[in-house]
Amino acid sequence: MSDLPSVDGVGGGLGGVDADDVLIHSVSLVDEGVRLDDAWIAFRNGRVHARGRGGGWRERTARAMRDGTGAILTPGFIDIHCHGAAGAGFDDPEAQADALDDALTEHAAHGTTRLVLSLVSAPIPRITNRLEALHEYVALRPTVLGVHLEGPFLADSHCGAHDPAHLADPDPASVDALLRAGRGNIRQVTIAPELPGALSAIDTLVREGVAVAVGHTGADVDVVRDAFAAGASILTHTFNGMRGLHHRAPGPIAAAVESGATLEVIADGVHVDPMMIGFLHALAPGRIALVTDAMAATGCEDGDYVLGSLPVRVRDGVVRLRDGGSIAGSTLTTATALRIATTRSGMSLPEAVASLTTIPARAIGRPELGTLRVGAASDAVLMDEELRVRAVWAEGREMPRPA
Ligand SMILES: [Zn+2]
Known part of the structure; x- marks a missing residue:
C-alpha cells in the first residue's frame, strides 16, 4: 500500500517520553480491504501512532511489545x-x-x-x-x-x-x-x-x-x-x-x-x-x-x-x-x-x-472508525490463523480475556 507513512523520523528514542504504549510487530495486518504481511503497528494515547512493514519496529521503544508472528491483526x-x-x-x-x-x-x-x-x-x-x-x-x-x-x-x-x-x-x-x-x-x-x-x-x-x-x-x-x-x-x-x-x-x-x-x-x-x-x-x-x-x-x-x-x-x-x-x-x-x-x-x-x-x-455515519490507518483509534483484534481471538485492544487498552 503506497499511502503508508514513512517511519523515518517517527519513534526511536531511548527513554519513556518517546515510547509507544503498545507495539505489535511481525503480524499480518488486514485493514481497509488489504492484507499486508510482516507489518507492525504502534499505539500511543489511544491512537495509531505509526505503522509500517519489515524491521523498522526494532528502532522503537514501547511499554508493551507483542510478537505477532503467525498472527493476523485487524481493526476492532x-x-x-x-x-x-x-x-x-x-x-x-x-x-x-x-x-x-x-x-x-x-x-x-x-x-x-x-x-x-x-x-x-x-x-x-x-x-x-x-x-x-x-x-x-x-x-x-x-x-x-x-x-x-x-x-x-x-x-x-x-x-x-x-x-x-x-x-x-x-x-x-x-x-x-x-x-x-x-x-x-x-x-x-x-x-x-x-x-x-x-x-x-x-x-x-x-x-x-x-x-x-x-x-x-x-x-x-x-x-x-x-x-x-x-x-x-x-x-x-x-x-x-x-x-x-x-x-x-x-x-x-x-x-x-x-x-x-x-x-x-x-x-x-x-x-x-x-x-x-x-x-x-x-x-x-x-x-x-x-x-x-x-x-x-x-x-x-x-x-x-x-x-x-x-x-x-x-x-x-x-x-x-x-x-x-x-x-x-x-x-x-x-x-x-x-x-x-x-x-x-x-x-x-x-x-x-x-x-x-x-x-x-x-x-452509521462514523467513517473514521473501523480502520487502523495512522491517527485512527487503536481498536484492534489479534487472531491466530484459525481466527481464534488472542488479544483485543479498545482505544489502546488490552481487554480482559474470557474466563
Ligand atoms: Zn430483529
Whole structure:
C-alpha cells in the first residue's frame, strides 16, 4: 500500500517520553480491504501512532511489545445490531451500568470494540425512559456508538421476537418523543415502511442524523424502494423478518441491493444459510455488514431468558421464543461471524473483515472508525490463523480475556 507513512523520523528514542504504549510487530495486518504481511503497528494515547512493514519496529521503544508472528491483526469489530450479553439486555430497565459493562466486556473478548445498543419494541414511554437512563452511560463510553431502536415501528406480520402488543405506527408525535429522549444518541431506527406515516418518519429521522433501516416488514419491492428513496440506508438482518428473494416478487432484499443500502446479515449459520451470505455478498460487494443480533444469553449457559418482554429458551446457543419456537436473536459473537463468513460463505478475509469494520462504521455515519490507518483509534483484534481471538485492544487498552 503506497499511502503508508514513512517511519523515518517517527519513534526511536531511548527513554519513556518517546515510547509507544503498545507495539505489535511481525503480524499480518488486514485493514481497509488489504492484507499486508510482516507489518507492525504502534499505539500511543489511544491512537495509531505509526505503522509500517519489515524491521523498522526494532528502532522503537514501547511499554508493551507483542510478537505477532503467525498472527493476523485487524481493526476492532463494530457491531451495529446487538442486544446484550452476559445476562444483561440493553433494554432491561433493571440492567445498571456494571451489568451493561459486563455485556460489553463479553463482546470485547470476542473482538467487538465498538457497538450500538439495540433495544427491542416496547411501549413508547418505556423506550423514552430507557433512552433517558442510557444517556449518561453512552456519554461516558466512546466505545458505545449510540442506540439502535429496533422497533416499535414494525409490521405485525413480521414481528419475529418483538411483542406484537408493543408495535406502533411511526406517527410524528412518537418519532419526536423518541428523538427528544434520545438527545442525539439514537444512531439507527428500524422501520417497516408499509406503516402509516413511515415515509415522513424516515425523512424526519434522516434529517436528525439517524440512519434508518428497513426491517421487520411485509412490504413488497415498490414500498421498500420508496423507503430507500426517502433516505433509508440499511436493511435490518437481511432475509430475517421480511419476504425472501423471489423471481416474480423481488421484495425488500432486491430493493436494498438496487438502492446502494448497507445489508446487515446475521452470520451465525442458523438465521441465514452461509451460502446465501455468499450470494448476498456477490450481489452487493462492499455493502454487507455482519451483525450478531446477540441477546442477553450470549456468553451464558443454555437456559430460559427474557428478550424484551418475551420468554425465550436457549438450546445449543440457538435462541427461540418459548411460545411458537421462532428464532429470536442469537448468541453470536463477531469473531464467530468472521469465521463463518470466511469458511462457509466464500468471503475473503479482507472482505469479511471490512464487513465487520469499515462497512458498519460507514453505515452509521462514523467513517473514521473501523480502520487502523495512522491517527485512527487503536481498536484492534489479534487472531491466530484459525481466527481464534488472542488479544483485543479498545482505544489502546488490552481487554480482559474470557474466563
Ligand atoms: Zn430483529
